[in-house]
Amino acid sequence: MTERQIEQADIGALADIDQVIHARTRLTVLAHLYVVESADFVFLKNMTGLTWGNLSSHLSKLEDAGYVATDKGFRGKKPHTMIRLTDRGRTAFREYKQKMLQVLDDLPD
Amino acid sequence: MSQHISLKDVERKVFTSAFEDGLWDIFIALVFLAWAFAPVLTPSLGDFWSSAVLFGSWPFVFLALWLVRRYVVTPRVGTVQFGSWRKTRLLRFNVVMLVFLSFSAILGMVLALGTAALPAWMHAAPFSLVVLIAFSVAAYFLDFSRLYVYGVLFALSPLVGRWLYLYREIPHSGYPVTFGISATIAFLVGLAKFISFLRTHPLDAQEPPSQGAYGD
Numbered sequence: 001m002t003e004r005q006i007e008q009a010d011i012g013a014l015a016d017i018d019q020v021i022h023a024r025t026r027l028t029v030l031a032h033l034y035v036v037e038s039a040d041f042v043f044l045k046n047m048t049g050l051t052w053g054n055l056s057s058h059l060s061k062l063e064d065a066g067y068v069a070t071d072k073g074f075r076g077k078k079p080h081t082m083i084r085l086t087d088r089g090r091t092a093f094r095e096y097k098q099k100m101l102q103v104l105d106d107l108p109d
Numbered sequence: 110m111s112q113h114i115s116l117k118d119v120e121r122k123v124f125t126s127a128f129e130d131g132l133w134d135i136f137i138a139l140v141f142l143a144w145a146f147a148p149v150l151t152p153s154l155g156d157f158w159s160s161a162v163l164f165g166s167w168p169f170v171f172l173a174l175w176l177v178r179r180y181v182v183t184p185r186v187g188t189v190q191f192g193s194w195r196k197t198r199l200l201r202f203n204v205v206m207l208v209f210l211s212f213s214a215i216l217g218m219v220l221a222l223g224t225a226a227l228p229a230w231m232h233a234a235p236f237s238l239v240v241l242i243a244f245s246v247a248a249y250f251l252d253f254s255r256l257y258v259y260g261v262l263f264a265l266s267p268l269v270g271r272w273l274y275l276y277r278e279i280p281h282s283g284y285p286v287t288f289g290i291s292a293t294i295a296f297l298v299g300l301a302k303f304i305s306f307l308r309t310h311p312l313d314a315q316e317p318p319s320q321g322a323y324g325d
Contacts, residue, residue: 035120036192043187046310047123082188 017103020065021096025050026058030085033068034093038084059083067092121252124195128253130182131302132174134295137259139170141292144266148281185310202250209246213239230275233267240264255298262291 021027025048032047033039039047045055062068067089071082085093143163150159191199220235227234244260247253270283279286 031116031119032123035116035194036123037190039123039189040187042184043189046186047126080188082190 017099018092018096020061020067021092023058025054026062029055029058029062030067030089030093033083033085034090038071038082040080040082044083062089065089065092120192120195123189124191125252126186128251128255129302130178130186130306131299131304132178132182133253134255134259134299134302136170136174136299138292138294138296138299141263141266141288141295145285145288145292148284182306185306185312198250202247205246205250206243209243210239213243230268230272233271237264237268259291259295262294266291 021030028048029044029050032044041052041055041059044050044059045052048055050058059068063070066086068083069086071084073080073082143166147159147163150162153159154162217235217239241260241264244256244263248256248260266284266287267282270279270287273279273283273286274281277283
C-alpha cells in the first residue's frame with residue numbers, strides 16, 4: 001500500500017466516524033452515560049469535571065442528535081432532571097466504538 | 110481531562126464514588142465501637158438491657174447517616190442509577206453473601222465444638238475466619254478495597270483481645286482495647302474522607318445553568 005493509498009483509506013474510514021460523538025467532551029459525557037442507567041446533572045458535572053455551561057451545551061447537542069433524553073420529575077418541591085442515553089444513543093456509541101477500533105486496526109504499524 | 114477513556118474504569122469510578130464520602134467507614138467504626146462496648150455494658154446492665162441499648166441505638170445511627178447522605182452528600186454528588194452490569198454484580202454479591210453466611214452459621218456451630226482443642230486465645234478463630242472472608246468478598250464485589258483492611262481489623266480484634274485478656278489481664282476479653290483501636294482507625298479514615306469530600310465538592314459551586322433544559 002502506498003502512502004497516498006493509506007492516507008485515502010484513513011480519510012475514508014474517518015469520514016464514517018460520528019462527529020457528534022467524536023468530540024472529546026461529548027465522548028466523555030457519553031462514556032459516563034453509557035455505563036449507567038441514568039444520572040442527574042450534578043453527578044455528570046462531578047464525574048466529567050466540566051463546567052455547568054459546557055456540560056449543558058454539549059447535552060443540548062446530544063439531545064438534538066437524539067442520543068440523550070431527560071426524565072423530568074420532582075425531588076421534594078424542587079424540579080429534578082435525570083439524563084439517560086436513548087436506545088439510539090447507545091447503539092451509536094457502540095457503533096462508534098467498533099468503528100474507531102476498526103480504523104485504528106486498519107492503520108499500518 | 111484524560112485523553113484515554115476506559116469504559117471499565119469509568120464504570121468503576123462511577124460506582125466507587127459512592128464510597129468516597131467516608132460514611133461507610135464511619136458506619137463500620139460504629140460497628141467496631143458496639144463490639145468494644147458490648148462486654149463493658151453486659152456486666153452492669155445484664156444481657157437484656159445491654160442488647161437493648163446496643164441494638165436500640167442502631168435506628169438512630171441509620172437515621173443520622175441517612176440524613177447526612179440526603180442533605181449533605183447527595184446535593185454535592187448528585188444522583189445516579191447504576192447500569193445493568195453493576196446491578197447484576199450486586200445481585201450476585203447478595204446471593205454469594207447469603208449462601209456464605211448461612212453456610213458459615215451452620216459450620217460455625219460445628220467448628221465451635223472443635224475449638225476446645227485450640228489454644229484458649231484462638232477460640233474466636235472460626236468467627237474471625239468468617240468475618241475475614243465476608244469482608245473480602247464484599248471488598249471484591251463492591252470494588253471497595255478498604256474493606257479488606259477492615260476485615261483484617263475485625264478478624265484480629267477478638268483474637269488479640271482474647272490474648273490480651275489471658276496473658277496481660279486486660280478486662281472484658283480485651284475487646285474495649287482491640288475493637289476500640291479498630292473503631293478509631295476506621296473513624297479517622299472516615300472523618301478524613303468526609304472532610305476531603307466536603308472540600309472537593311463544595312455546595313456553593315453548584316449553580317445550575319441559568320438557561321437550558323438541564324438546570325435543576
